[in-house]
Amino acid sequence: MSGSSIHTVTSSPQLAVDNDESLNKMLSVIRKHLEMDVAFYSEFVSGQRIFRAVSKSEQKMSAIEVGDSDPIEETYCGKMSNGEFDNIIHDAKKHEGASKLDVTEELGIGAYMGVPITLSDGAIFGTLCCYKSDKDNSLNKRDLGFLNAFAEIYRDLFEERMQHTCIIDQMAESTLAALELDLLTVHYQPIYSLENNLICGYESLARFNSQPYRPPNIWFDEAELVGMGEALQIKAIRQALRDIKKMSSHAQLSVNIAPEYILNGAIHRVLDDVDPSRLILEVTEHSPIEDYEVFREQLAPLRERGVQLAIDDAGAGYASFQHILELEADLIKLDLSLIRDIHLQPKKYALAKALCTFATATTCVIVAEGVEVIEELRVLEKLGVDRIQGYLTGKPMPIEEAVLHQYSLPL
Missing domain, CATH: 3.20.20.450 (EAL domain)
Incomplete structure (x- = not known):
């Protein structure tokens, strides 16, 4: 990932993915399998990272809520996607870059793992991430492969919905032409x-x-x-x-x-x-x-x-x-x-x-x-x-x- 740049989707429709039951279930599977406190997927829209779905453990009172947003460059998601941060951070409090971010203390991030959700054309839709309050030196490439596999599933779902949204937009344009022209x-x-x-x-x-x-x-x-x-x-x-x-x-x-x-x-x-x-x-x-x-x-x-x-x-x-x-x-x-x-x-x-x-x-x-x-x-x-x-x-x-x-x- 080092040296890569973020090419974001600047005008993404909502895609009807909020509160999607199947996507939320997958987040829960990811969180539990990786023994994390929080898992989420986000979307990059016009320079903002927006939380689209969040799964939390019963013991974790996370400040993250669906719909919250932050400037991409100030987030783990953004820095991971452009190569500043590795996909796995075992101890955020000792990480040179992560330890300087206010969000590390605010959310109590100990260990973190994240991957970009990259569309077929190379654009980054957003990220699939998870974290826990404790450090975790056991996180490895196999865990990262597990997360990447789900990111590909999310990508396929989002692209299908984007295509559907595009078709709907074309229908709307045609109907407006029939009405106005x-x-x-x-x-x-x-x-x-x-x-x-x-x-x-x-x-x-x-x-x-x-x-x-x-x-x-x-x-x-x-x-x-x-x-x-x-x-x-x-x-x-x-x-x-x-x-x-x-x-x-x-x-x-x-x-x-x-x-x-x-x-x-x-x-x-x-x-x-x-x-x-x-x-x-x-x-x-x-x-x-x-x-x-x-x-x-x-x-x-x-x-x-x-x-x-x-x-x-x-x-x-x-x-x-x-x-x-x-x-x-x-x-x-x-x-x-x-x-x-x-x-x-x-x-x-x-x-x-x-x-x-x-x-x-x-x-x-x-x-x-x-x-x-x-x-x-x-x-x-x-x-x-x-x-x-x-x-x-x-x-x-x-x-x-x-x-x-x-x-x-x-x-």
Whole structure:
């Protein structure tokens, strides 16, 4: 170590390592194996040594606490990392350098052992150290090897978390770009009434103008991860609401929304100054609802104003069936996975038939998504499906194209 210099991480995120149970357990193992009073790992941040976790023996009342910090150059950690101190100090009170540091007396350091936690790029993340109040001439290279082995484990964990943090930062930057640079646009897929042989509405679907292209679900999933899910969903809904005036007066507009943004009032604020009587809120299979009674109460004022509720992705999983039973929806949307090749697969037909029977009994409208071929359409007509949506009747398109789009039911 002699002659080396400290290259510190100057802007480290917290990495969610504080109070990490597994790291604390390892500290306890280190302390007990080496028969030390205190073991800790620290992080070097912007010239400061910060204690991130500390393990103490029951008999030792150490002044060290998690979060305490000192200038690196004034610490054992710093001097060990830059080569001024050896990794092992058997008797700090007789050590030429250590005996002059106030911390030796303040913490009652007798014997000390420490190693840097060095990242793959050569930067020193921090240190893994331990000490006891008594001197200890028995500490040797084998003990140092033991400590170094754990330092490598810590390094691997920290680098994994740094990489994760970097990915999260990139997600946040992408989401901010979508919010601030108008990367988000809205396309509209026609919804066709089999009863009236007319387009009766549109589902608004977000699209993102970015290179390389990424599907909308990736954008919304990442936005949720970085705490911007509400902002992105509400932006898409506001944009769709601006376009509703371009649609024919009989057309309804369906928008996708996560239940939490109904529960927290976000959608209520969006609809304060608009007529929502042509709006359909689609709650998806992928969104859990913890308390259906509270959800119904939050939704009630909107339904009184004419907003309709649709259960999306029905048939894709258990949650959609629970939504159907609990929420008294106005519409049930059969998932495209159920519709695909329904004319060839009896099990899909049977499930769709059951849902259609339920809808009839509860005066609920059935919408089939993902309809692509005439054969699927014929089966859905036989089942009594009310509305269809899919590439057969029209792909998602900009509002200017959507309002001009026509479809004629094949004879």
